[in-house]
Amino acid sequence: MTQGCAAPEQTAHLPATVDLTNEAVIQGTVTREGTPVSSAYARLLDSSGEFTAEVVTGDEGVFRFFAADGDWTVRVLAAGGVSVDNTVTAKTGTVAGLEVAI
Incomplete structure (x- = not known):
């Protein structure tokens, strides 16, 4: 499913087909007062x-990027x-995890 900007909606679970030995993943959850923020x-x-890149958080407030090694900013x-x-x-x-409270 995509949102208005065609950014893919994210799910909480990393697909089983992802081979982490070859990937750098940035994943996080957006919450407001402890509740997941969708959209x-x-x-x-x-x-x-x-x-x-840009993605839209899913119902569980999750976002995920596959990125090159290095320093990034998630806005x-x-x-x-x-x-x-x-x-x-x-x-x-590795999966670099972020918890973003807004």
Whole structure:
């Protein structure tokens, strides 16, 4: 399923077909007062601040990116003009986790 911007909606579980030995994954959950936030936008920005990708959080508030190794910024945009930036380091073979409270 896609949202208005054609960004894919995310699910909580990493697909079984993903071979983490070859992937660097950035995954997180967006919450407001402990409740998952669906339909928020998560944007992946490279180390120079350039936009790279965007996904929409699913019903469980989850977002996920497959990224190159290195430092990234995840910018979460939600209803009410909320914008929160988090820095994360992606590394092949790992899932870099973020919990974003808005």
